[in-house]
Amino acid sequence: MKSINEVLKEKKSGLYFGNRVLLPFTCHILKLNIENDLITDFSPSCKGVHVSENPDFMEIYFYDYKDLGDVITKYEAIKIIVVEKGKDIFNSDNYIKLALHPEENNQLRIEQLGENQIFIV
Amino acid sequence: MIASQDVFAIGNQELKDTLTTVTTPEESHSAAHLPSAFMVLPFIVLLAMIATGPLFYHHFWEKNYPIIAILLGLVTVFYYLYFLNDTHSLLHTAAEYLSFIALLSSLFVASGGILIRVDRKSTPWLNAGILLFGSVIANIIGTTGASMLLIRPFIKINKNRIKPYHIVFFIFLVSNIGGALTPIGDPPLFLGFLRGVEFFWVIQHVWYIWLPTILVVTAIFIFIDSRDVSSSETETKYTGKIEFKGMKNVLFLLIIVISVFIDPAVISWVPSLSPLPIGIREIIMFSMVVISYRSADEYILKANEFNFEPIREVAYLFVGIFATMIPALQLISHEANVLGDKLNPGIFYWATGVLSSFLDNAPTYLNFLSAEMGKFGMNVNIPAEVLRFEQLHPIYLSAISVAAVFFGAMTYIGNGPNFMVKSISERSGIKMPSFFGYMIKYSIPILIPIFTIVWLVFYFQKG
Numbered sequence: 001m002k003s004i005n006e007v008l009k010e011k012k013s014g015l016y017f018g019n020r021v022l023l024p025f026t027c028h029i030l031k032l033n034i035e036n037d038l039i040t041d042f043s044p045s046c047k048g049v050h051v052s053e054n055p056d057f058m059e060i061y062f063y064d065y066k067d068l069g070d071v072i073t074k075y076e077a078i079k080i081i082v083v084e085k086g087k088d089i090f091n092s093d094n095y096i097k098l099a100l101h102p103e104e105n106n107q108l109r110i111e112q113l114g115e116n117q118i119f120i121v
Numbered sequence: 122m123i124a125s126q127d128v129f130a131i132g133n134q135e136l137k138d139t140l141t142t143v144t145t146p147e148e149s150h151s152a153a154h155l156p157s158a159f160m161v162l163p164f165i166v167l168l169a170m171i172a173t174g175p176l177f178y179h180h181f182w183e184k185n186y187p188i189i190a191i192l193l194g195l196v197t198v199f200y201y202l203y204f205l206n207d208t209h210s211l212l213h214t215a216a217e218y219l220s221f222i223a224l225l226s227s228l229f230v231a232s233g234g235i236l237i238r239v240d241r242k243s244t245p246w247l248n249a250g251i252l253l254f255g256s257v258i259a260n261i262i263g264t265t266g267a268s269m270l271l272i273r274p275f276i277k278i279n280k281n282r283i284k285p286y287h288i289v290f291f292i293f294l295v296s297n298i299g300g301a302l303t304p305i306g307d308p309p310l311f312l313g314f315l316r317g318v319e320f321f322w323v324i325q326h327v328w329y330i331w332l333p334t335i336l337v338v339t340a341i342f343i344f345i346d347s348r349d350v351s352s353s354e355t356e357t358k359y360t361g362k363i364e365f366k367g368m369k370n371v372l373f374l375l376i377i378v379i380s381v382f383i384d385p386a387v388i389s390w391v392p393s394l395s396p397l398p399i400g401i402r403e404i405i406m407f408s409m410v411v412i413s414y415r416s417a418d419e420y421i422l423k424a425n426e427f428n429f430e431p432i433r434e435v436a437y438l439f440v441g442i443f444a445t446m447i448p449a450l451q452l453i454s455h456e457a458n459v460l461g462d463k464l465n466p467g468i469f470y471w472a473t474g475v476l477s478s479f480l481d482n483a484p485t486y487l488n489f490l491s492a493e494m495g496k497f498g499m500n501v502n503i504p505a506e507v508l509r510f511e512q513l514h515p516i517y518l519s520a521i522s523v524a525a526v527f528f529g530a531m532t533y534i535g536n537g538p539n540f541m542v543k544s545i546s547e548r549s550g551i552k553m554p555s556f557f558g559y560m561i562k563y564s565i566p567i568l569i570p571i572f573t574i575v576w577l578v579f580y581f582q583k584g
Contacts, residue, residue, distance in 0.1 A: 031550060036179075038547045064180050073428040079548070116236065116424030118276055120283060120550035 001026065001056045004084050004096055007110060014100065014108035018067050021060040021100065021108060026053055027082040028089055033119065034062060034078045035071060069102045077101050079119045095121060155455055156448035160200055163193040164445035168480045171438060172534050176556050186434065190441030197444045210447050213502065216398040217315050218443040221483075223399075223406035224311060225265060225537075226432050227377045230410045232266040233427045234417030235367035237274045240360045243282060245346035249339050251275055252290060256299025256335050260324075262374050264300035264307050268538040271295060273425065276549050281357065284349060285554050288546045289563045290342040294335065296538035297530035301331045301523060305381060308537065309477075309486030309525040316490065317504030318518065320382075322511055326519045330579055334527065337571055367421050373413040380405040426548065431541050439483075446484045453488050454495030464496050466520040466580045474524035474572065478531035486525035493517045520580050527572060531564045532556065 002012065004025050015022040029051060032039045042051050052059040065071050072078060077099035087094040097113040113119055170189060174182030201207045241247060251271060259267040272291060279287050300306030302324045304314030310323055383402045385393045394400055417427075457464060469489055476485045491501040497514060499506040511518050529536030533543055533556055543553050554562055 033548050033550065036544045036547055038550065038552060040552075073430070075422045075425070075427045077426075079550075081550075114424065116238070116273075116420075117426070118273060118280065118549040120276070120280055 004082065004098075008112055012110070013103075014110055015106050016068050016102050016108045017106055019062045019065045021062070021068065021078070023058045023060070023100075023108075023110070024056075026056070026058050026085050027096075028085065029060075029080055029082050030089075030095065031081040031119075031121065032060075032078070033080075034065070034068075035076075037064070072102050077117075079113065079117070081119065081121055092121065154205075155451060156200065156205060158452060160197060160448035161452060163196045164442075164449045164484075167193045167438075167441050167445050168484070171481065172479055175534070175540065187437040190437050194441040194444030197447055201447065210451075210502075211444075212398065214443050214447055217312070218439060219399050219403055220315055221308065221311065221443075222436050222439060223403040224305070224377070224381070225263070225308065225435055227406040227409040227413075228263045228266040228305075228374070229269065229432045231370050231373040231377060231413040232262060232269040233425050234370040234373075234413050234421055235270055235365075236421045236424050237270065238362075238364040238366075239274050239278050240362045240364075241278060242357070242359050243279045243350070245343045245350055247278065248275070248287065248346055249343050251278070252294045252339055252342065253335070255291070255295030259295055259299035260302040260306040261378060263305050264296050264536065265538045265541070266374065267299065268296045268542050269425070272542050272545050273549075276546065276551070282349065283551055285551065286342075286345055286349075286563065288542060288551060288553060289559065290338070292539050292542050293338055293530045293564075293568065294342075296542055297536050298331070298334055298338065298527050301327050301526040305378060307526045307529070308481075308483040310522060312483050312487050313490060313507075313518075313522065316487070316501055317507030318511055319508070322515075322518075323522055326515055327522055330519070330523055330575060334571060334575060338567070341567060367418060369416060370413050373409050377406055377409050380409075426545075431537075431544075435537055438481075442481065442484050446488065449484075449488055450491045450501065454491040454501060457492035457495035458498060460496070464492070466516045466583050467576060469493055469517060470520040470524045470576055470580045473521040474528035474531075477525045477528040478535050481534075482525040482529040482536055486521055489521045489525075490518070493521065516580065516583050523575065523579075524572075527568075527575070530568060531560065533559060 002010070002025055004027060006012075007025050012024050014024055029042055030040075032042075032049065037048060039046070039049050042049065044050075048062070048064050050061040050063065052061070062068065068078070080098050080100065082096050082098060083089045083094050084096070097119050099111050099113050099117065101109040101111070103109050167190060170182070170186075174186065198211060201211050239251075251274070255267045255271045255275075258270075262270070268291075272288075272295075275287070275291055276283060297307070301310070304310040304318070304320055304323065306323075310318075313323075314320060380402050382388070383391055383405065384400060385391045391401055394404075469492070473485060473489045476489075487501070490507075493514070494501050494506065494510050496517075497510065499510050501507065529539070533539045546553055553559075
């Protein structure tokens, strides 16, 4: 299993199928933004989003959206703030802000948020 | 001064002549020519859905609002074509819609290609300076353009201590109250300009209300922000630099603003494109949409997370609003004429204000302009009468101009940029207050006392 930093360094893509996102790493998700939805509740009772953890990858289901490729336009992204598994979740230096861009052939480009893209913890 | 009283939405003289000769005040107030009261229903349904859709059933609304707006609009179009045989009202409205959407879309796209970076420490005075700057430029590039341009730098400057009140005061000043001085500032005033209100009339009659209001709201912001800043000192180092990227789009903005005046009725050598429902002005504006988007730097669009959805939404919704409000305008004008003396500037101020808080302020303004003119037996569809009205009864026009713009800040749905700013803030990770939270915590306790003072000083027992 690759760390988030390795995934970013190797420019490894994730996948998306309809409303399902697959990330090639595991992590703790602190905060997520898709369109106008700002999500901080990742408990099983949350109706809008479901996170499923597997040994080598993670899945996120967005129940309010049918196809993420249609929803997220060219200059938009799904934004998440995550912490690598095993790192101190209470230390903000460990927070990594990522942008997820749905692209052709179900590819999900993963990149660190640029300095101009704001996503406040 | 520019003779905007002769400026028609479409900028073509022939249609103007047709309209002025076809519709007279007497005719417009004759019950025989009035649409059925039931024809206001599509307008009420559409406004109710615009108010409730994004709040209570937003996924359904996001998917279906274009169909809903167009279908409701078509009900009115069908009624006017087949039952009233009135194509003039429809043509006039279509031309007005095209002018309206040309201005909004061009300002939106051009300002989306500009990036401002301010690497300075957040202080109450810097924040207040940005809010005041935004309030002023809102009159040049519109509340939509100013909000688009400044909200991200404003959030970024305050990223270490941002609170919902920062965004709320931004909505109060930059997205609403600031834009009360020119027809470019806020859509209601542009609709007034298209109907015949002189371009510089608003600044002449509203600046002395605008200035103290802006200063009082800013002073309240400084007071709140000063109490907050001391508890959130950080050790971040700042270069103090202010960067401005996308200068060519500033040129495009300038072209758009100048093009507002390019009309055959204002400049004699500007050709009329009759019978087309658009003029040179609209062609320039739509060209600016294409040119400014195509030539914008990719990284600026990415940094601004640019997408067409907000303006697409405005374009669809206003097709429905413009069409469905035709009967409402005619009926309100007639009713106001009947009620006559009972209506004074204070009543118009509060009625326009309360409705502008919950409905879109542009159609609200137009409905009350129609009502005020109806009270004096004048017709809002005749530019010469609009000019006469602004000269004879300035306090009435001032009351609805101020109320429509100021009260747009009362809720998220009062004015187009409010929701856009809320959306950008939430996409930036800021948890904004709910619809009622915004009102109960901020707009009612802060704005209502100020707006009441405005009423007492400028409109109470006047007219």
